[in-house]
Amino acid sequence: MKTNDEIRRQNLLGAIERYRTAAKLAEAVGTSAAYLSQIKNQTPESKTGKPKTMGDDLARRIEQALGEAHGWMDAEHEQLDLATVTSIFPDAVPVVAIDSDADYYYQIPLVKLRLQAGMQGVRTEPEYQSGGKKSVPRDWADREGLNPSRLVAIQVKGESMEPTLYEGDTIVINLADTKLVDNAIYAINYEGEAVVKRISRDAGQWWLMSDNADQRRFHRRACRSGECIVVGRVVRREGSRF
Structure with missing residues (x-):
């Protein structure tokens, strides 16, 4: 069973994907992109050496930015992986996400x-x-x-x-x-x-x-x-x- 910190990190990845970049999500929730990236990448705390985790306040602000209900960040959400999708739809072609800050x-x-x-x-x-x-x-x-x-x-x-x-x-x-x-x-x-x-x-x-x-x-x-x-x-x- 995943810990609450692991669930929040997984949902953070989904939130960043929905906003396209960590910078855009950070702007929406009033924090820094660097801080979100540290949580995403499990950067160790300088004092404890433990991976950075997400607090309740940030979790609630992300939920609000996504338009999700209170507690959404603390629950697992089923996602179909590419292998499952292609087994159901053999002709499916994955969508390639391009960084919105790129030249495109x-x-x-x-x-x-x-x-x-x-x-x-x-x-x-x-x-x-x-x-x-x-x-x-x-x-x-x-x-x-x-x-x-x-x-x-x-x-x-x-x-x-x-x-x-x-x-x-x-x-x-x-x-x-x-x-x-x-x-x-x-x-x-x-x-x-x-x-x-x-x-x-x-x-x-x-x-x-x-x-x-x-x-x-x-x-x-x-x-x-x-x-x-x-x-x-x-x-x-x-x-x-x-």
Whole structure:
């Protein structure tokens, strides 16, 4: 039977994998990447010579960062190894994880939008609970002609854009593109509220449209100058729904 320290270390490995790097997990939980790596690698304590272990406070903070229940770090979680998976699915090909700090990705801010009515600029606040950063493929951004310094990522809230966008999806916004195009999706400062809507042109007027079929709950709204300010165009979506 594994000890509690061994279980926590195993779950730490899974947590790092979910955040892609120890540095990103460390930022989310408010500790140093070096300290997490010492626990991960069982670095001996200088005084006792015993491997470094994880305390209760850090365990709870990791659970919170992962969105897991209290005590999750102290329980074993069944994981299928590659041999088991390939025995069930002979044609399965393993996914190769590439360090998100490598040359394959740009790192862009994962943020919350902080807007005021009539405010033309964009004020943001880092989304630390989700790591504060988002990796986007360099080849995609370069192919689309996007400037990574003008990209931010936010998480979708609410049901108004289902089935195109679901709550919890991550979308990338190009702050450099504020020109309205019929049927495109934008982040909008609507009277001080950050909304993500499809823009439609009808009878000489721009309208904010929801993709949700329940138009009684999510009816269209006029996009008038001064009360409807374009933050940027949505250029990418990532989510777990398919």
